[in-house]
Structure formats: C-alpha cells, structure tokens
Amino acid sequence: MSLAVLYSRAATGLDAPEVAVEAHLANGLPSFTLVGLPETEVKEARDRVRAAILQSGFEFPARRITVNLAPADLPKESGRFDLPIALGLLAASGQIPAGRLGHYEFAGELALSGALRPVRGALAMVLGAVGTERAFVLPEASAREAALAGRAEIYAARSLLEVCAHLAGRVALPPAAAEAVAADAAAEPDLAEVKGQAGARRALEVAAAGGHSLLFTGPPGTGKSMLASRLPGILPPMSEEEALGAAALQSLAGAFRPERWRRRPFRAPHHSASAVALVGGGGNPRPGEISLAHEGVLFLDELPEFPRAALEVLREPLESGRITISRAARQADFPARFQLVAAMNPCPCGWLGHPAGKCRCTPEQVARYRARLSGPLLDRIDLSVEVPALAQEDLLHAPAGEASARVRERVVAARERQLARQGTPNARLPAGEVDRHCRIDGEGEALLKQAIARLNLSARAFHRVLRVARSVADLDGRETLAAAHIAEAVQYRRFDRG
Numbered sequence: 001m002s003l004a005v006l007y008s009r010a011a012t013g014l015d016a017p018e019v020a021v022e023a024h025l026a027n028g029l030p031s032f033t034l035v036g037l038p039e040t041e042v043k044e045a046r047d048r049v050r051a052a053i054l055q056s057g058f059e060f061p062a063r064r065i066t067v068n069l070a071p072a073d074l075p076k077e078s079g080r081f082d083l084p085i086a087l088g089l090l091a092a093s094g095q096i097p098a099g100r101l102g103h104y105e106f107a108g109e110l111a112l113s114g115a116l117r118p119v120r121g122a123l124a125m126v127l128g129a130v131g132t133e134r135a136f137v138l139p140e141a142s143a144r145e146a147a148l149a150g151r152a153e154i155y156a157a158r159s160l161l162e163v164c165a166h167l168a169g170r171v172a173l174p175p176a177a178a179e180a181v182a183a184d185a186a187a188e189p190d191l192a193e194v195k196g197q198a199g200a201r202r203a204l205e206v207a208a209a210g211g212h213s214l215l216f217t218g219p220p221g222t223g224k225s226m227l228a229s230r231l232p233g234i235l236p237p238m239s240e241e242e243a244l245g246a247a248a249l250q251s252l253a254g255a256f257r258p259e260r261w262r263r264r265p266f267r268a269p270h271h272s273a274s275a276v277a278l279v280g281g282g283g284n285p286r287p288g289e290i291s292l293a294h295e296g297v298l299f300l301d302e303l304p305e306f307p308r309a310a311l312e313v314l315r316e317p318l319e320s321g322r323i324t325i326s327r328a329a330r331q332a333d334f335p336a337r338f339q340l341v342a343a344m345n346p347c348p349c350g351w352l353g354h355p356a357g358k359c360r361c362t363p364e365q366v367a368r369y370r371a372r373l374s375g376p377l378l379d380r381i382d383l384s385v386e387v388p389a390l391a392q393e394d395l396l397h398a399p400a401g402e403a404s405a406r407v408r409e410r411v412v413a414a415r416e417r418q419l420a421r422q423g424t425p426n427a428r429l430p431a432g433e434v435d436r437h438c439r440i441d442g443e444g445e446a447l448l449k450q451a452i453a454r455l456n457l458s459a460r461a462f463h464r465v466l467r468v469a470r471s472v473a474d475l476d477g478r479e480t481l482a483a484a485h486i487a488e489a490v491q492y493r494r495f496d497r498g
Contacts, residue, residue, distance in 0.1 A: 002026065004091035004098050006084040007105045007134060009125040010076055013285065013325075013332030014248060016121070016128030020070040021081060021106075023088030028064035034085075036069030039077040039284070048079070048110045049086045056114040056161045061093045075330065077284050079109030080119040083137070086110060086160055087167070096164050104155075105129065106163070108139045114160040122146040123251040126154070127244065137163055143176035145256055149244060150178070178258075187263070188233030191407055193226070195398040196390045200227055203385040203492060205407055208234045209414040210426035210471030213318065213340040213380065215303070217494070218387030219354045224343035227387070228299045231341055232264040233404040236415045238295060245335060246295040249287050265296030267338075271305040275313045285325040285332035290317050293338035303342040304372040311377055314340070318380045321428070337428075340381070344373075354389050382427065382464050384494035414474035426467045426474070438466040443483040451490045465489045 002025040009016040019036075032046045053060045067085055069076050084106040091098040107125060109117040122142035126149045129136070135153035138146055143156035155173040157163045165171040194201065200216060204227055207214040216224040238246070243262040250256040250265070269277060269289045280288030290298055300306060317323045321337035347366045351358035361369075378384075390398070418425055422437050429437060440448065452462060469481045469489035476485065 002092055004088045004101065006088050006091075006101050008081055008084045008107050009105060009128060010074055011078070011080075011121045011124065011252065011284075012074070012330065013334055014124055014128070014252070016125040017071075017074060018105075018129075018132075019074065019076065019081070020068075021084040021088050022068040022070060023085065023092045024066045024068075025061050025089075025092045026064040026066070030062045030064065032065045032067075034067050034069075036067075036072050037075050038069060038081075039075060041078050042069070042076045042081055045079065045082045045085055045110075048082050048112060049089065051112040052082070052110040052114040052160050053086055053089065055112065056159070056164070058090055058095050058164075059093070061089060063093075065089065075284060078119060078121075079117070080107040080121075082110040083108035083116065083160065083163065087163065090164065096167050097169075100167050103134055104137050105132075105134050106137045108137075108142070108157070110160060116140070116157055116159055116163075118142040118145075120254045121248075121252045123149060123244070123256065124248040126152050127248055137166070137173065138176070140176075144178060144258065145247075145251060147176040147178040148247060148258075148261065188404065189226075189230050191227075191230045191234060191404040192400050192402065194223055194230065194401050195395065196401075197223055197227065197387055200224075200385055200387045201401060201407075203383050204231060205234065205411060206468065206471050206475065206488075206492075207231070207339070207341070207383055208407075208411045209475050210382075210418070210467060211339055212382035212427045212468060212471065214342070215378075215381045215384040215494075216341075216343040216387045217346055217384065218343075219352070219389050220345065220350045222387045222389050224387050225299075225301055228297070228301075228341045228343060229266065229268075230404060231297050231339070232266050234408045234411050235264050235297075235339075236408075236412045238262045238264060242295045249291050249294050249334065253287055253292060255292065265293050266299065267293040267296070268299040268301065271300070271302045273310060274307065275310040278310050279313045279317070279323050279336075280325050280332075280334060281327075283327070285327065285330070285334075287334045288323075290314065290323060290336040290338055291334040294335050295337060296339070298338045298340050300340070300342040303344040304369055308372060308374075312374065315376055315380060339427075342381070346386075353386075355391070378495045379458055379460055380464075381495075382468050383492040385492060386494065410475055413477075414471065417474045417477075418471075426470045429467055429470070431463055434463050434466050438470045438481055439479075440466075440469075440481040440486065441483070444469075444481050444486045447483045447486045447490075451486070451493075455490070455493060457493070461493065465493065468492060 116139035118141040126146040140156040154176040156176040166173040317336040346352040347361040469485040
C-alpha cells in the first residue's frame with residue numbers, strides 16, 4: 001500500500017475539528033512535501049519524524065513523500081501531528097499493518113529519539129470528539145489528562161515504537177486512567193487568618209454566595225489581596241461540567257495540573273498585562289486570563305494601574321460570560337464566566353483616609369486617579385467596599401476571624417437555594433427574571449425608590465442592586481427581600497455614592 005489515512009484533531013478555540021492525515025508514497029526523487037495549511041511548527045515535523053523513525057529501528061522511505069492534512073482550509077499548528085504523520089509513512093511503506101488505523105485517533109509530538117512528548121489541548125480534543133467511536137492514542141501525560149473526560153477510550157504511549165507494537169498486535173498499550181486529586185477546600189488559604197475587617201469579610205461572603213464581582217478600596221497593607229486570595233476557599237465545590245470546562249481551557253494553554261482538578265481557578269495577572277493577555281488572541285487565538293479564570297476568580301490588584309484599553313475589554317465578558325476573538329482568517333469563541341475581584345488604593349499615594357494623615361494628594365490628583373476607571377466598568381461591579389487601616393489595638397489583640405469552612409457552609413446553602421429556585425447564581429440572573437425572583441416587601445420597595453432617586457442609578461445598577469439583595473436574603477434564608485437586604489445591597493454601591 002502506498003497510501004495510508006489516519007485521523008487526528010486540530011484546535012480552533014475550544015473546538016477540535018477532525019483532521020485526516022493522508023500519507024502517500026510515489027516513485028521519483030526522494031522528497032517530503034507537507035500540505036494542508038500547516039504552520040511552522042507542523043512543517044518542522046519533517047525533520048522530527050525522519051529522526052524518530054530511524055531511531056526507532058524502522059526504515060525511512062526513500063521515495064517521493066506527500067502528506068496532506070485535510071481539510072485544506074483549516075489551519076494546523078503545534079507538534080501534535082508528528083505521531084500520525086510518522087505512523088502514516090510507516091503504514092504506507094508497509095512496515096506496520098494499516099488495518100487498525102481507522103479505529104483510533106492519534107496526537108503527539110515526537111522527540112528525535114522516538115519518544116512521545118505531551119501536547120496542549122488533549123482534554124479539549126477528547127471533549128470535541130464526542131459522538132465518534134474511535135479510541136485515542138496519546139502521549140502518557142496527555143492521556144492521563146484526557147482520561148478525566150471519561151467519554152472515550154484512551155491509550156497512553158511513551159514512544160513511537162510502543163504505538164507500532166500496539167498496532168501490530170504484539171504489545172497492547174495500557175488504557176489511560178485519570179489521576180486527578182480530589183478537591184480539598186482546606187488546601188486554600190483560610191479566612192480565619194484575616195484579622196478584623198468585618199465589613200470586607202461580609203462583602204466577600206455575599207459575593208461568594210451570588211457569584212458577584214467585587215472591588216476593594218483601601219490604603220496599602222490593609223488586607224485587600226489577602227481577602228481576595230481567600231475567595232476560592234469559600235466558593236461552592238465545582239460540578240463535573242464546570243470542572244471539565246475549566247480544565248479544557250487550561251489544557252489549551254498548557255497550564256492544566258491534575259492536583260488542581262475541581263478546584264476553582266485563581267488568576268492574578270500583573271497590572272502590566274495587555275488587553276490580548278487578558279482576553280486572549282494571537283495568530284491562532286488562545287485563551288487569555290479571563291478564560292483561564294473560567295468558573296473561578298480573576299483578581300486584578302492595583303486596578304487603576306492596568307492599561308485603560310485592557311480594562312475596557314472586560315466589560316462585555318462580564319455581561320455575557322463569553323469572549324469572541326476575531327482575526328482576519330479565523331475566529332475563536334471561549335467561555336469566560338469568571339468572578340471579578342479587584343483592589344485599588346484610594347489615591348495615587350495610597351494613603352487617603354489613613355488615620356496617620358500621610359496623604360498629600362490634591363483633590364484634582366485623586367479625581368484623575370479614580371477617573372482611570374470608566375463609569376461603564378464600575379457600573380458592572382456589584383459590590384464596592386472600603387478596607388480601612390486597622391488600629392494598633394486591633395492588630396495586636398483582634399481575635400481570629402471565622403474560618404473559611406464555616407463561611408463556606410453558609411455560601412453553599414445560599415447557592416443551593418438559588419439553583420433550586422432559578423437554576424443559576426444570582427449574578428447571572430437574566431434581567432427578564434429579576435422581578436420574578438426578587439420580590440420586595442413594602443418597606444424595602446420604599447427604600448429602593450429613595451436609593452434610585454438619590455444615587456441616580458442606571459438600569460443596570462438597579463438590577464445589580466436587586467441581585468445583590470437577593471444574595472443577602474438567600475444568606476438570611478428569606479424568600480422576600482426586606483428593607484435590611486436592600487439597605488445592605490445599596491451600601492455596596494460606593495462609587496454611585498461618590
């Protein structure tokens with residue numbers, strides 16, 4: 001046989017379209033032509049495949065070789081096609097049997113020695129192949145990752161020689177087993193380590209209960225970053241679908257770790273991050289920080305120091321939970337359902353409002369500093385709270401705070417009420433269902449009317465107040481929103497109060 005056909009998968013966003021790898025040998029001067037819109041990484045497979053075949057004890061065909069990656073209009077990138085190309089050449093030259101090739105899909109980068117190296121996106125590849133009856137042959141590390149999906153038969157291989165022995169029926173490859181570590185909330189930083197800051201701790205609990213975005217404002221060293229890092233430890237456990245979605249995105253970026261399975265992502269990019277780093281992009285679009293924080297927390301410390309353009313791109317994903325990256329030749333769509341937590345100083349020097357009176361900023365400087373955050377972005381932040389400097393007495397003698405485990409119990413109970421009532425956390429409650437699920441008593445309605453008049457709330461801010469009040473009521477175990485719930489939600493609109 002001078003033609004062999006195998007199957008693999010490309011990567012387009014979270015999709016993994018099927019790729020047919022066609023290897024053809026013809027008479028003529030020896031050559032190796034690779035077609036099918038391959039990028040540089042794929043073109044370099046010619047040298048890796050040649051060395052791997054020779055080092056594995058096979059003969060490299062001294063013929064006119066043509067390898068086609070179909071469909072021709074789908075861009076191909078990364079070294080994932082090394083393994084199917086090598087197997088195609090060996091099958092076309094009759095060195096391994098071709099009868100079983102159609103039962104599998106192959107992916108893996110080859111070392112010059114013939115060893116297999118892991119590839120990015122193995123989990124996304126398996127999730128994208130639902131509905132096919134083919135098994136997957138992957139490098140050992142990638143196979144363990146892909147096995148988490150539990151939706152396909154996965155075989156783990158360490159070298160090209162092992163795959164050839166399996167196809168020849170000599171030594172079967174072992175089925176891959178997922179080696180995920182069970183999620184342990186105790187592994188997250190504990191909220192008990194935070195002294196004082198009762199108001200900020202309460203806001204963190206409300207944000208966790210309803211999945212709301214949160215902004216901490218306060219002088220340096222008051223615990224803003226410490227509080228934010230403890231949010232994952234009080235969030236509800238991830239469902240199987242949430243864990244798979246988050247892990248698939250991390251797999252695309254090569255950042256998945258089995259020990260983080262079913263633990264909420266916590267991403268904290270530096271304030272020098274660009275818009276592309278936050279939302280994703282590149283010639284072949286890859287997920288950015290907001291997608292890597294999918295189903296978890298995105299923490300932006302020193303919020304006003306981020307480039308204005310980078311912050312503005314957060315506005316649409318905060319509303320929709322998705323990001324679409326468009327390029328001239330292709331488009332990629334990534335989920336980005338993250339919980340935004342941010343922190344900022346009250347002024348350029350950071351000491352405005354500190355009891356020591358250190359601040360020397362003028363009102364104009366303070367106004368310019370805060371103007372770095374646009375109104376539309378602040379309007380999308382549900383809770384904004386001050387984190388004041390602690391008095392010396394509080395620092396020395398304040399009792400330990402409530403542990404994360406106890407706070408998490410209340411958060412989980414509140415989230416279960418939301419899912420039973422409306423099927424989604426309060427922060428994602430559609431505008432059309434707010435009135436239905438956020439019924440207010442008479443006193444609460446009167447208070448809300450006063451807040452709308454005094455704060456001049458936008459329609460978006462009005463709905464966000466109701467959603468936050470709904471979360472406060474869920475923590476309180478109440479179905480109807482009372483005046484106390486509305487009052488607490490309104491007080492979190494700090495920037496609306498000026």
